[in-house]
Amino acid sequence: MLQKINGNLNYKNRVLRGLILVPTRELVEQVSKNLSELGRFLKVKHTKIMGGVSKTKQETVLSTGIDIVVATPGRLLDLHEQETINLESVNFIVLDEADTMLEMGFIKEIETIFSLCSPYRQFIMCSATISQNIRKLAKEFLTDPVTVQVHDRRDTVDIIKHQAYKVDVKKKKELAATLIKESKAKQVLMFINKKDSADLATKYFEEQGIKTATIHGGIEYKDRVQAIKDFRNKKVQLLIATDIAARGIDIKQLPLVINYTLPESTDDFTHRVGRTGRAGNKGKVVTLLTVEDYNHFTKIERDLKLNIRRDIHDQFPLKDRQPRQKIQKKKKLSEKKGKTTTPKKPVKTGAKSKKTTKRDANRSFRR
Numbered sequence: 256m257l258q259k260i261n262g263n264l265n266y267k268n269r270v271l272r273g274l275i276l277v278p279t280r281e282l283v284e285q286v287s288k289n290l291s292e293l294g295r296f297l298k299v300k301h302t303k304i305m306g307g308v309s310k311t312k313q314e315t316v317l318s319t320g321i322d323i324v325v326a327t328p329g330r331l332l333d334l335h336e337q338e339t340i341n342l343e344s345v346n347f348i349v350l351d352e353a354d355t356m357l358e359m360g361f362i363k364e365i366e367t368i369f370s371l372c373s374p375y376r377q378f379i380m381c382s383a384t385i386s387q388n389i390r391k392l393a394k395e396f397l398t399d400p401v402t403v404q405v406h407d408r409r410d411t412v413d414i415i416k417h418q419a420y421k422v423d424v425k426k427k428k429e430l431a432a433t434l435i436k437e438s439k440a441k442q443v444l445m446f447i448n449k450k451d452s453a454d455l456a457t458k459y460f461e462e463q464g465i466k467t468a469t470i471h472g473g474i475e476y477k478d479r480v481q482a483i484k485d486f487r488n489k490k491v492q493l494l495i496a497t498d499i500a501a502r503g504i505d506i507k508q509l510p511l512v513i514n515y516t517l518p519e520s521t522d523d524f525t526h527r528v529g530r531t532g533r534a535g536n537k538g539k540v541v542t543l544l545t546v547e548d549y550n551h552f553t554k555i556e557r558d559l560k561l562n563i564r565r566d567i568h569d570q571f572p573l574k575d576r577q578p579r580q581k582i583q584k585k586k587k588l589s590e591k592k593g594k595t596t597t598p599k600k601p602v603k604t605g606a607k608s609k610k611t612t613k614r615d616a617n618r619s620f621r622r
Contacts, residue, residue: 256347257290260322261297269300269320274342274372275349276326276365278356278499280305280476281483285505286325286351299323304340306330307476314339323347328356328364335371345372353382353389354522355499362392369396383529384522415532417563419542419552423575427543428456430571431515432463434541435493438511442486444504445495445513446527453495456515460493471497498523504530514542517551521558546575 256273277283283305290301302316304326310333317340324331324340334340348369350356356365378397382389385402393400422430435443447453450471460467468482468491486494487506496504498518509531518524531538544552544565556563567573 256323256349257294257297257299260347261294261299264298264322266298269322270344271321271324271341272344273301273323273347273349274326274345274368275323275351276328276331276356276368277351278327278359278361280307280327281470281479281504282352283325283327284480290323290325301325304331304334310334310337310339328361328368331368332364342368342371343373346376348372348376348378350378350380353380353392354384354386355382357386357388357392359499362388365392383526386522414537415528416537416539417542417561418539419544419563419565420571421544421565421567421573422571423573424545426571427515427545428459430568431456431513431543432460432465433568433570434513435460435465438539440511441489441492442506442509443493443511443513444486444506444509444530445493445515446498446518447495448497448516448518450497452516453497457495460495465493466491467493467495469495472499498526505533506530507533508536509533510538512538512540514540517542517544517548517555521555524555525559546577549578 260272275286277286283303287301287303294301299322300320301323302313302321302325304313304324306327306329310330313330313334314337317334331340335342350365356362378393378400380389380393380397420430420434431445445456447456450473453469453471457467457469468485470479470482474482482491482494483504485491494504495515512527512531514524514527518527528540531540542552542563552563555561
């Protein structure tokens with residue numbers, strides 16, 4: 256996109272030609288930074304369009320002439336309705352984190368934005384996981400699409416060491432704090448599904464002397480940005496995040512990821528795992544399991560073709576009632592070799608065979 260736009264620039268009258276749509280403000284920042292690095296020797300101009308920032312400033316920048324916009328759908332449509340931005344000339348469109356965009360309910364906004372762009376355009380949809388919804392969207396908007404698969408999603412965990420701990424529900428926080436201290440890792444990313452649970456966990460870990468920051472949808476954008484910045488600069492050791500908030504996190508050589516709660520889907524587990532073990536660096540993922548998690552974790556293992564040993568920490572013996580395991584019956588040697596023995600047919604003792612049976616009995620007695 257940068258190369259093609261740079262090759263056909265009109266410095267006196269810049270026209271918006273590139274659009275990159277992302278689900279979160281954090282990703283707007285991350286993609287914008289990448290554009291700056293990749294295009295540092297080019298004359299291509301780009302800007303950020305997202306909520307939480309003054310519309311007036313964004314309108315001013317747009318009025319100077321922009322080649323590429325990195326945007327969240329909501330703010331982009333707001334500016335379009337105010338006739339501040341015109342998308343008719345956009346002929347390069349990138350939908351980043353496409354699966355997340357659809358999960359967050361942006362489908363109508365995406366369809367509207369696509370309809371506002373030039374009919375002569377190139378689409379690129381990027382995602383770590385390709386769902387049926389993405390395929391449906393691609394079928395609707397793409398002509399003869401080509402799939403470029405960097406690698407199979409199972410490959411992303413080959414250089415990552417996985418470990419799982421079974422733990423009682425009431426001891427979960429204590430075990431997590433113990434593991435963080437034992438790891439001696441300077442950066443630990445922990446995933447918790449719910450905002451309230453994340454806030455409570457943050458308070459607990461702070462009390463345990465672990466410097467902690469939190470990011471989720473209920474926290475102000477500027478505070479989320481500061482939390483990630485502090486985590487990246489190692490001013491805080493532990494960053495607690497929900498799945499959506501964590502999509503914009505890119506920490507070089509992140510040593511440890513902890514699944515405090517299991518994600519709802521295997522795809523979300525893949526995204527979490529992908530925060531470590533990046534760019535060929537080794538990483539570690541620790542998953543905490545209570546009794547309710549066993550079956551779901553088994554499904555995730557099966558989907559990703561993983562076989563993760565479930566340990567019990569020496570300091571945290573299990574007291575919660577564990578599910579009963581099926582007792583495996585020992586097989587006979589003939590059964591192991593695949594041989595089957597045919598059962599003997601029972602002797603009929605009907606009325607017709609009574610005489611025969613009596614005669615046989617007399618013979619046996621005489622013998």
